[in-house]
Amino acid sequence: MKSFENLNIDPWLLRQCTKIGVLNPTPVQENCIPKILSGQDCIGAAKTGSGKTLAFALPILQTLANDPFGIFALILTPVRELAFQICDQFNVLGKPLNLRCAVIVGGMDMVLQGQELSKRPHIVVATPGRLADHLESCNTFSLGKIKYLVLDEADRLLSGQFEEQMATIFRVLPKNRQNLFFSATITDSLKAFKEIAKTDVFLYETPEEVATVDELDQFYVLCPKDIRDGYFVETIRSYRTKDPDGSIMIFVDSCKKCQVLSMMLNDVGFENVSLHAMISQSQRLAALARFKSNTVKILIATDVAARGLDIPSVQLVINHTIPKIPKEYVHRVGRTARAGRKGVAITLMSQYDVELLHKVEDFINTKLKEYKVNDAEVGKIFTQIAVSKGEAHITLDEKDFFEKKMINKRKKWILGGLDPDEEERKYFKKDLKRRRKDNKKNKDDVVSVDKE
Template sequence: MPEPEEASTSSTAVTFESLGLIDPLLEALEQMKFKTPTDIQVEALPHAFQGRDIIGVASTGSGKTAAFALPILQKLWEEPRGLFACVISPTRELAYQISQQFEALGSAMGVRCAVIVGGMDLMSQRVALAKKPHIVVATPGRLNDHLENTKGFSLRTLKFLVLDEADKLLDLDLGPVIDKILKVIPKERTTYLFSATMTTKVAKLQRASLSNPVRVEVSSKYSTVSTLLQYYLFIPMVKKDANLIYLANSLASNTIIIFTRTVHDAQRLSMILRTLGFPAVPLHGQLSQSARLGALAKFKSGGRKILVATDVASRGLDLPSVDIVINYDVPTSSKDYIHRVGRTARAGRSGKSITIVTQYDVELMQRVEAVIGKKMELWPTDEEEVALLRERVDEASRLAANELKDQTKAGLRKKRRRDSALVADDVDRDDDIVEAGMPLKRKKRS
């Protein structure tokens, strides 16, 4: 039964059925209201069914997760067994999201997933792994920890390995851990690398030891989607906070993510916003894992309309109905920029991004513009209104600074103990930790 939408949207009229998917998956897709496959899915699935290794590059929010989940689940249906596939993700939140997607797609076939990320109880993860789940979704540090220290756990039976946000995983910070993991995974496996931005360096890709891979690209160059409107705001450094509040105020009815470079800024801005009556939640690597999941849940459910996050939240997370992404700082790498603004305008929806540029960031901004091949437009502001806001913002920022100081004093001891317990886990501590390590931690109390 051809649906009217289908006929109008694409000329080739590819359906999930015509791609050769099995009934339980089609059923699940229908329940999830996925009617037509996205470009990357159309491109990748046939290759996947041939059993080839895939490097998949597609812009943000284009359905990459399903593109690798579907072929894995289909193969799993043919030969069901424990520890069938392993998906590695750079951040913990993304790992949870991927596992949810697997569970939703595999609901009709009773697929079992285990999420193995840092910050959670080791013992219960050991138990979860011993139950031999079909799919393991993990962050590299914790997975490696289990491979080394959990007796009786191995990935010998693994058939599929997926590196999501592969360029990040193959990067310098996480590369060595990935190498270690790859050493204990059987060579006869299918490997998928997926990301919105892909490294071209052959050396890095060799790490993943692909065999005769096919490269599937649906967007020509690193690009942002066309439904995304990108703006910038050029202001002096000192007026940054006031302008941000002005933006939050004038866009108050929208769902907003504000990205900052450091944990400190994320925490501080969320405090300022809250003092001024905006419903904001912070999300960064120095929160406990439960607090991180809690913040994300609040934001997803619409309880809080503003999420102030570091780059932990920049990749992969599918947060529906984000209207606007504000970059409080210009990201140092243009790839990060693409991932950040990719949190909005997902799956064909529209969205806006506003980047705050100060006198120090001009060069960075030009580099970003060069990479995405677009000139951004100036976001119009009302100077007078900003000036009016300034006094209140300064007051709130003083309060926030004091509160932060108090918190660190109170939390210093506790935090230190927690940190030492997590040393083995450091690799997992996500994107922002290198940039964002708060100097306060190293300060000695006299």
Template sequence: MSKFEDLGVAKWLAESLNAMKIYTPTTIQATCIPKILKGHDCIGGAKTGSGKTIAFGAPMLTEWSQDPMGIFGVVLTPTRELALQIAEQFHALGSSMNIRVSVIVGGEDIITQALELQKKPHFIIATPGRLADHIINSGEDTICGLRRVKYLVLDEADRLLSNSFSKDLEKCFDILPKSDKRRTLLFTATVTDAVRALKDRPVPKGKLPVYINEVDTIDKVAIPSTLNVNYIFIPSYVKEAYLHNILTLSQYKDANVIIFVNRTHTAEVLRRTLRKLELRVASLHSEMPQLERTSSLHRFKANAARILIATDVASRGLDIPTVELVINYDIPADPDDYIHRVGRTARAGRKGDALSVVTEKDVERILSIEERINKKMDLLELVDDDKIIKESLKVTSSAKREALMDMDREGFGEKKLNNKRKHASREELKNKSKISKLNKNSKNS
């Protein structure tokens, strides 16, 4: 028997894992899989790159293969890219069993998705917003299979349980079986108080207590020991020149790099600027059509682009083993977001570098991050200020100027601005309607 079979995983699935060269369970897999198979709900906390998808996927697939009928499980996750990655893993693991997996995310044709749901795929991997859309608008024939699912998984649970997803989650929970009729699994790299509090809820009669595993959480090991954390301290008006210099350093000129920014506008400016400087670059942010987002990610994974510029849509869960360097071009406000970002490298025991571009405005944020990760960042000594002035400053300034002119000419950001205006107009109409009703009621009384 393989080590995964010892945990209770089906033989066919253990063989699939072996074919993928996954032989030994990680800590989170070894502790959670047997508990889930015994019937426990589970809260699993483990640092990035520790194999959480297999920790919840293996027991689900094992039980599904015993009776592969209807929609067996729903996995909810915060980003489209993460949904696609989880679906790829489910397809790979279940290929020998003719598994049917549907990805239900925004940016794709909703009618095509509705037809897929009507065919009752074995597993649905979805973002809460798009699944809620189907629940509200697609009719009973489309969503009836959701009423009988055996498993619900919240991946990146800390993010899903934040206020930004609460309304959509409520819609999803309304149609799914009640908690005593399904198995609920929560997995995250950040076990927040909101996640931890779920284990204290009353256990329905006949159910086993919630199993919580925090052996390997980032609260105890914030970042891997194989990750080098560095910083450079520079004036904010020369960030592009320093970035160009870093990307062309001898040790990074061929490296696969993810550059994180805080705003979509910054991502687009950098993409265009670096492309004009003849670097192979792609971007990933919320203002891109879904087809372009998927294409960018595939290009980066295939090394057609060696640099990916991304907002936090790429900060969670994405597993791209070739990433050697993560650059925080903009420093995140939340230290946990820093941990998720740098977790894109130094995964599964590999080495990696993380570099923060610190300006005069970022000092407090850096201090908070250092306190959170319990480690001081080291100054990157490789940057040559004279070389930057001589080789990078003029060319990057010119490339950025051209990029901004192109964006202005093409109207980048206008769609987002129009959507904000429409939303504001709808809110204004709602408020006027409320005021009108209140006035009528007051007159009548």
């Protein structure tokens, strides 16, 4: 294996790497760093947890040290928490340079961010939406002289979800820049970029056929759809008997479900914190800090926590439902079994999810094993779980938890040329019908369990 010294990394950066315990380059670093230092555009695809951030941070900092000016590099990422994490890594490595790094994300004060941008920081790490807002609302800073553009989690940034914001940003960027795109998976968008790029693009893709690491043990729990949460809690209880102190990350598919399940778990004795888009940025950062510091051992989150976040001590990842897109499964389970450590991933599935499971297995080229859960124990706890979940729904309704969500929906309806009042009536009518159906199911399930 090559050392960082063999990659022509400057001595001062080698010392910084040693201080943080990074002694030898990973394959993505070994392959990409020399190409980036030589001035080539680069697309790097490697498993999550393989060290992609250092693959672009080290050459950027080395080049910056030779010719410091601001704003030198722009790094775009789809997730706010990932932006803070990237900035932290730049600050640690760039300390000898007195590096100035700005994080520009939603949920924070725009005026303070504008003042920070006007001071011309060396590195700007941003989410596309908030950066586009700044570009459209003020002219106190310029991105016209950046040397590097980095897209971290590039597959998601180029998937179309951020199309308008990315177009706004690209309009103000210089043509003469180095493009560095990194992701855990190669997509058609990244392949298309390589084909249309005017310059020679270096493409690195991890050679392994398996998309998840060997240190990860992957299981599924087969459970009836209507009593999924009973199996969910029993899965946690069962795992806790084997590992009482291990950190657990739980992924769900909506903000509402995230908050409800978090409240339910706290009520039945599993202390946890939640991370999703319906809470403030300060609450999100605080929850993540408590989990990273092992103050709280369980984090329940939407896919905002699925990508790139470096939490090395996670022992178990639970998928409350199977992701509809197999690559999202890869990102989720990549939160454990990092840097050579062992990890476990357990996915809950009903009889209706078999096809989704097969798609995931085909994508990762690995067969999931069944994780046995005691059905009798599920029956004993299900009534308590159903009641706790119902109370959580009532509490959220009383707190107007979804007011922010409705404001955002009304904005989208207006932009789409629809009548927001009419659309809101339709939405609540549909939601009421669905909730009545869910309540009837819960009552029927409680009765059937009590009879047994």
